[in-house]
Amino acid sequence: MGSERFGLYGRAVIDVWPDIAPVAGTPACGPPAFEPGSGWWVTRHADVRAALTDPAFRVPAVDSGPPGTLAWLRASVSRFSPPQRHAERRAIGVTALAELNPDELRHEAARLTVALLDRAGDHLDVMRELARPVPLRVLAVQLGLVDPAAAGTAVAVVAAAYHPGVDPALAERADRAVAALLALCPPAPLEVRANLIGLLVQACDATAGLIGAAAHHLLSPAVPITARTADLLTEVLRLDPPVRATRRVTVDAVRLGGRDLPAGSAVLLRFDAANRDPRAFAEPETFRPGRPGAGLLTFGAGERGCPGDRHALALAGGVLDVLRERCRRTPTPLRHEPHPTLRVPTTVEVSVR
Template sequence: MTDTWPDIAPAAGTPACGPPSFAPERGWWVTRHADVRAALTDPTFQVPVVAGGPPGTLAWLRASVSRFSSPSRHAERRSIVVTALHALDPDDLRQEAARLTGAVLDRAGGRLDVMRELARSVPLRVLAGRLGLADPVAAGTAVAVVAAAYHPGVDVAHLRRADRAVATLLAVVPPAAPEVRANVIGLLVQACDATAGLIGAAAHHLLPRPGGDPSGAARTPELLAEVLRLDPPVRATRRVTASAVRLGGRELPADSQVLLRFDAANRDPGVFAEPAAFRPGRAGAGLLTFGAGERGCPGDRHALALATGVLDVLRDRCRRTPAPLCHEPHPTLAVAKTLEVSVR
């Protein structure tokens, strides 16, 4: 068959592209591709500061990782993550993710929930093992607990569970300076929901339904790039303006709360011809889901390798069941709750 794909409609709540817009209850939304890229690369738009906490707690972790660091600390902390990732071979990650996925499918019987059995557990287990954590399985479980409480707004019970999970991770991460250990853990936490969300979205869109044709001969990495554009697991990221700034024809005051909408920018009709069309291999697509500039994701190749390893096996051995797709509640991420497949 030829690789013919249906359009992918925007997720509920995805705004249309337009000039930066303001509402008192939500602050500024930035939706156009050029404006989002400009904000990502302009130091005036800074990551919101987080409060610290006692060593070994979730608050300590958040305040120690490069993601939430001030401009004065970001570069040195990011270098810890870059160094850790440099030692990892993406092709090795892909092969190990495929091996573990195949082993899970071998034990699954006729049906399997991709989200529960594969999307979080396999990438985290592979990444934790290659980063030298003493117990990759226990680490993966603890990382998922931390990730669930990583963003603001969680209740006290979740925070206490996350504190205990951070302690579990510190017990299995290789010995190093506290800041190094925090950023290794932060790397795992960053990979948790984003990679799971990508695998879930890709399985939803790419796996054939019962009675349908297989998903074609297109290579998985090219397919994943279009899933990242059209149905990104990271929908948006937050910034605060350090001073008054002009963006997209609008004047944003100092201390403005800004939400950069990747989901809208990746569908900007001024950048992407037929933006709703699923076209693997788009030339010069300008994908923004991994960010841009000094705070762009340093692990994009590794995340894609892990997702590719899982999806290669799923495409070969599984079909989607017709159950509707529901997502976990989250302000900036899109991660499916469940996604059932039949196993061949």
Template structure:
């Protein structure tokens, strides 16, 4: 049986699509699909610079990974991630995620917290093992600590814990230069909250409390969850040249927030944008970014999430409790999500 899925309402704070807008306290917000894609692919928009720190610290990690690297360093550092991911078969990742998820449900008596027991541990342990980390379980635990403090401006206590976790991860990482090992850790950190948020959102939207079945492919369902309730709601850029975007002139040094959550609902690109339509043609999805800084592990993340969700769809029902999310300006990750095991 195929369900007519109800619309997924925009998350609180999701802006509507319109021309780039400016407010002194927040900078420029970009919401239309065409404008977001243009900014992602225009070298006039660069990732904001981050400060570095002593080797082996969180600040050093941020300054060394490709995500926050300046243009002259980005390509080489991104190549580390691309080479590391190239031999990984997404179908193998999916099957390992299935195996680990089944094991968790087998140990559970009746109920499982998807976020605590599956959404972070399963993808991280799978990916860490395939990337050659010595102890995938310990690596996954340390990565979650780093991810909690990864974005600048967090509590100093979290930063101190993350410094120790970075040191532990460097010891667990396969042999290579510090820069290579940093970018392998960066892959895990990037996968941590984003993949967990996708799994949590998908479990919330795809596991009705009554456990109603559907024949739609999990991959098609995940594509619509990514569009309508993306785990990464936005990304930041700063202009390094004067640039015109969406009919607006942005001066040099302008802070810019690119809103994936709004762009993925742009009616100029998606017909009936609020409708949940698995297998929607002409995806145009921006959640994984675009251009030279687009996510290099999108297929791998989807494979890991698919493995977890395939098992949950077959064996679990979602509890009808309201869903709450961790406080974060650009990520949308559920705090807890309990399911009943059938």
């Protein structure tokens, strides 16, 4: 699928859109359905948005732990906070992000990407060399951490163990990484530092997954795509989101999408399915940068929607701007890290010009 228009001097410019097939395991859109062993799956765009904005659906509670541990971090950040603590903790992150200029983030991400490519040789693994290190280092500098490189390394360790139910060995490593990050943060109350770390952790895998997916789908050796990077990233987010789903629990009996969900129901909101809902997007399987539509759900919605969506897109855009100019993907199989809700490539190899 592509389009043709005329560029400078009347020469035809052809955009060859990638074919992004539904990810294996992505359910079709339909009414909420109960899946034994995992709870209710919500797949339609309108139903996912309704659940994200209805106070009857809450983020599952997490246990805390001693200050400076992974369990303490999870219990202190806005993402996992109960309603009575969420607003004040979210305000910490919102205030910190308000100080950051997305255009500057994009510029710094591009500058660092150029420097890394200049030292890379003929080939490079986008995931190892760019997708995680660049956004984390740029964001750590902007948030005032004293050793951005060390902070990036520690954040990656925490991110690998961030969701409850991980291997105890990973949790122990993450405890040490949390303690290191607290020492690297600028002086502030513990809860403030926890939520600064939370911003970095939430940016880690999600932004890396977006950069990896974009590099895989868009850096084809075929005719280059000429659409704006921002529009390309938005469409990659829709069709191959790095965050495939998020969890909620019903605190009251609630009716959603024509189904009655009892109180205490585990609910999985499927962004990957909702972003392909034909009721929300015309020709949902077609890659169409700049398309109108009902709005992406990958960044969430409502009072718990991601506060750093513009910043994440700026960081990813800075990296992809440079990759589009200087790199082409090598034809190697694409594999992803095992995770129930994230979709992050393990490697994306490119040739460097």
